[in-house]
Amino acid sequence: MGINQLQQAVWALTLACGGCMALEGDTACVALAVALPGLVTFPNSTLYAVENIYWSARQSAATPDCFVTPRQTSDVATAIKLLTALNTPFTVKGGGHTAFAGASNIEDGVTIDLLFLNSIVVSDDRMTVSVGPGNRWINISETLDPLGLAVVGGREPNIGVGGLALGGGLSYFSGIRGMACDNVRNYEVVLASGEVVNVSPTTNPDLYWALRGGSGSNFGVVTRFDLASFEQGDLWSSSVIYPGILNTTLIPLFQDLTVNGLPSDSQVHTYFVQTYIPALGGFAILSDQYRATPLPDEAIPRAFAALQAVPSIIKTTKVANVSTALRGIEVAYGSRQTWWNTGVSASSAALLQDFVPLYEEHVFRLLAAANGTSITPFFVYQPLPVNVLTAMQVNGGNALGLYPEDGPLVIVQVSVTWENAAIDDLVESSCKQLIKQVKALAKSRGLDREYIYINYAGKTQDVFRSYGNASYTRLKEVAKAVDPQGLFQKLWKGYFKLDRPKCRPRD
Ligand SMILES: Cc1cc2nc3c(=O)[nH]c(=O)nc-3n(C[C@H](O)[C@H](O)[C@H](O)COP(=O)(O)OP(=O)(O)OC[C@H]3O[C@@H](n4cnc5c(N)ncnc54)[C@H](O)[C@@H]3O)c2cc1C
Structure with a gap:
């Protein structure tokens, strides 16, 4: 049987299975490996071991049945279509920096690792940087620093673009520009149906609002963030x-x-x-x-004068690029x-x-x-x-x-x-x-x-x-509109879901 015939057989199985009992992760992994040849990694392989490295040891303790490693948006769409049709629990790993177990890794299921969606493209007019969700903020700053550009992003080198920007994103530049989520011009998103949509203030505006703090796992897998970029030289920073x-x-x-x-x-x-x-x-x-623009003679910004005057044990002050600040x-x-x-x-x-x-x-x-x-x-x-x-x-x-x-x-x-x-x-x-x-x-x-x-x-x-009734209700409405069957609420495990069990006492 050739690979095309195998793929057809998998899709036939998938379609026949629509609405069937949940298919175990390991069986779904076999179907995924056929549908996405070369993009599925199984336990005991080197790539699996690398993909199972998370910032927090509590996340690495999970052992998914396989990792799926898309190379392009259509691979993500294929994986989502298969997983939802086979009723298989899955999760998505961006930079893998959530602290708690199971946030972006899964036991008995499939982890989609966005690692290889790592392109970085600066627009000709220098106003937009399109980044894949597999990037870490350091990859972006290392590309932008030599161009004299920056984006509103994380303050630690290895955090993933996806989790940070979908949850908010506190940044050195937040005082002027808000959070990272407020500086996304457009998202490319794979919905629960497998459909790929663009999301901006003018195209799918409700979903655009929801992705700014509503997190991915209730709405879709973001396969490209078009971030607003701006002219930026070195920053002033002092760590005391x-x-x-x-x-x-x-x-x-x-x-x-x-x-x-x-x-x-x-x-x-x-x-x-x-x-x-x-x-x-x-x-x-x-x-x-931090000060985004150093003052003449690298003077201490007035806002920090009082704190700077207090005797300290160690003080390190520098004027350097964003990558250096991140590595700090x-x-x-x-x-x-x-x-x-x-x-x-x-x-x-x-x-x-x-x-x-x-x-x-x-x-x-x-x-x-x-x-x-x-x-x-x-x-x-x-x-x-x-x-x-x-x-x-x-x-x-x-x-x-x-x-x-x-x-x-x-x-x-x-x-x-x-x-x-x-x-x-x-x-x-x-x-x-x-x-x-x-x-x-x-x-x-x-x-x-x-x-x-x-x-x-x-x-x-x-x-x-905690976002308040108005925001919570609107988030639920948007989730229902983009995923009417609630597939992501049911199958995309981990992190924070809108459909949280009501009986759980508030923490
Ligand atoms: C050392 C450290 C420093 C930090 N510094 C900052 C900071 O300066 N500012 C700040 O605001 N926060 C900061 N954070 C918090 C950080 O923003 C969150 O932990 C964030 O969720 C990490 O994103 P990630 O992609 O690495 O995580 P992951 O654990 O991979 O993902 C978190 C969630 O986002 C989902 N997700 C990830 N990518 C996508 C995508 N492309 N599409 C859909 N869903 C996706 C995952 O499925 C998961 O549900 C820091 C965290 C750490 C550990």
């Missing part, structure tokens, strides 16, 4: 580490920066990390500060990871300060449980100043349900890196408890903002309902 004991000085400065400093100069960007590093004597604070915070692969977050109002320094003892209790709980094995607990304040919220409203706004009048906000992010699998449950429950305490304290002062940032969310967080 302070002793944790200075938190009572630094937190009020950070809060003032969020409310006043960042909106006064939309070129600047920052975040504020509290952590515990025994080598630095215990609690430590990291403040990363490269985070190693291979550890166990969890990320959680919740939004609060930025209006009270006392609130941000009063979270610290809660964080410290969490740290001591984790250190005791880790019993000498490696563990690093982070407590991060990611500001969403009013100028970022304003910039997010372009082209009809995004799905996040955030408006300038809601701001300024701080996303309070709780994340942990550890090694010992035996304490997984304890780490998760400690993070949940801390998030609950943060929310409760904020609520008691009328400062809770009911917003969960999907890109930093924990597995059981109710992300889409």
